[in-house]
Amino acid sequence: MARRVYVHIGAPKTGSTFVQNVLWSNQNVLRKAGILLPGSAVAHDQAMADLRAAHWRDAGVYWTWDRLAEKARRWSGDVIISNEGLGAATGAQAARAIESLQPAEVHVIAAGRDLWRTFPSTWQQSIRARSTWRFDGFLRAVEAGRFDTFWDNYTAPRMLRRWGDLVPAAQRHLVVVPPPGAPRDLLWHRFAGVLGIPDGLCELTAPTSNPSLGAAESELLRRVNQALGDRHPLRTPYQKVVQRHLVDAVLKERANDLRFGVGLDRAAWVCDLAEQQIAEIRDYPCTVVGDLDELRPTEMERTVSPDELDDGQLLDVAIETIVAMLGHADSLGRRAEGQADEMLSRLKARAAGGVKRRLRLAGRRS
Structure with a gap:
């Protein structure tokens, strides 16, 4: 107890x-x-x-x-x-x-x-x-x-x-x-x-x-949420896609230097x-x-409010975010390719080992 x-x-x-x-x-x-x-x-x-x-x-x-x-x-x-x-x-x-x-x-x-x-x-x-x-x-x-x-x-x-x-x-x-x-x-x-x-x-x-997001990054995410509609609902679907690939991989990694707060x-x-x-x-x-x-x-x-940002500021952040997400997608693809190559190498090594064992057994029998 x-x-x-x-x-x-x-x-x-x-x-x-x-x-x-x-x-x-x-x-x-x-x-x-x-x-x-x-x-x-x-x-x-x-x-x-x-x-x-x-x-x-x-x-x-x-x-x-x-x-x-x-x-x-x-x-x-x-x-x-x-x-x-x-x-x-x-x-x-x-x-x-x-x-x-x-x-x-x-x-x-x-x-x-x-x-x-x-x-x-x-x-x-x-x-x-x-x-x-x-x-x-x-x-x-x-x-x-x-x-x-x-x-x-x-x-x-x-x-x-x-x-x-x-x-x-x-x-x-x-x-x-x-x-x-x-x-x-x-x-x-x-x-x-x-x-x-x-x-x-x-x-x-x-x-x-x-890590906190800046004013522009928070407002960008808010607008993404609006555009999602019924796609990727809370909790796990949203975490696996939006939180993982947009918030964690990109938005948190930005400088987020435009802070915001209560007026x-x-x-x-x-x-x-x-x-x-x-x-x-x-x-x-x-x-x-x-x-x-x-x-x-x-x-x-x-401090600035996210509501005060104009569309031009958000467009700049959105473009930079898309570029960063392309890099993130590329790194995920390279990682998947590397894992596939590693798995293939292991399978080949295992198959080669199996052939050698069968040859040794055949030689003993003969």
């Missing part, structure tokens, strides 16, 4: 990719220290989708939530489960998850980030999940209270309450994402302290993240929201790792 299970539930775009990369690259080291990461990152993602009964989940996958929970229960030490999509579970789904991990001592970990950075990254994440709305339309929906999903699924306070209310106060944790300019390993050290990972146990490679005309609104969040978390019994003041926006500078 597991002693403690730490469930890291998100929110998305709070450095989870970096933290998870450190965890999975040190999986064997952690196991020797008595800390289990059951399965793989894919297993945690499949289990998350199963728990949430998401409409885009793949049917018949190996890793269900119950399978992951069973593996966790069989471990005798501590267990870590991490997927930023878990925070979007309903209250009933969260209750099912917590119950399935007991009688272990279950800890819930959420992460919070300042809203000035959260808004653009959340919109971009929605575009990379096949959405088609404009950036200003997204902001206006949140501003007018027409997009409650943002607060439920992309910010810490509500997801922390849905999950945290199911465990004692001492087992609820909020990790604050450090502000811009902070040491890049500070986020890891904050998480490691909650997870009970001794300092220095894990090897930290250069911090990695899920200064909304700065006061964002600051007011930040104060509301800070007050809400202060009133909620949980352990805060970091400083709640770091949830106040900093470096509120004017």
Whole structure:
């Protein structure tokens, strides 16, 4: 039976990719220290989708939530489960998850980030999940209270309450994402302290993240999503084609130097929201790792909006993207040809070996 299970539930775009990369690259080291990461990152993602009964989940996958929970229960030490999509579970789904991990001592970990950075990254994440709305339309929906999903699924306070209310106060944790300019390993050290990972146990490679797209690249992807219609739906078909061949292979590799963000005309609104969040978390019994003041926006500078780009700018990016995709397609073709040649060489070598063996046997018989 597991002693403690730490469930890291998100929110998305709070450095989870970096933290998870450190965890999975040190999986064997952690196991020797008595800390289990059951399965793989894919297993945690499949289990998350199963728990949430998401409409885009793949049917018949190996890793269900119950399978992951069973593996966790069989471990005798501590267990870590991490997927930023878990925070979007309903209250009933969260209750099912917590119950399935007991009688272990279950800890819930959420992460919070300042809203000035959260808004653009959340919109971009929605575009990379096949959405088609404009950036200003997204902001206006949140501003007018027409997009409650943002607060439920992309910010810490509500997801922390849905999950945290199911465990004692001492087992609820909020990790604050450090502000811009902070040491890049500070986020890891904050998480490691909650997870009970001794300092220095894990090897930290250069911090990695899920690279952000620039304004032009995000708007180009939005328009591609519009043009797709019913082709390549979420989740796996879109990931296998659009995410793999356009986003990962080309758009992420661009300089993406035209950054975008919330306009200064909304700065006061964002600051007011930040104060509301800070007050809400202060009133909620949980352990805060970091400083709640770091949830106040900093470096509120004017940036361009993807909506402001003209068709000429997008045309230039689109042409460069097509050229890059041609190079990507060529490299895939060369790789396939190389694999085919290698397989043919192996088959020829095997056939030649078989002929030699038959000749030797024939010679012995004669």
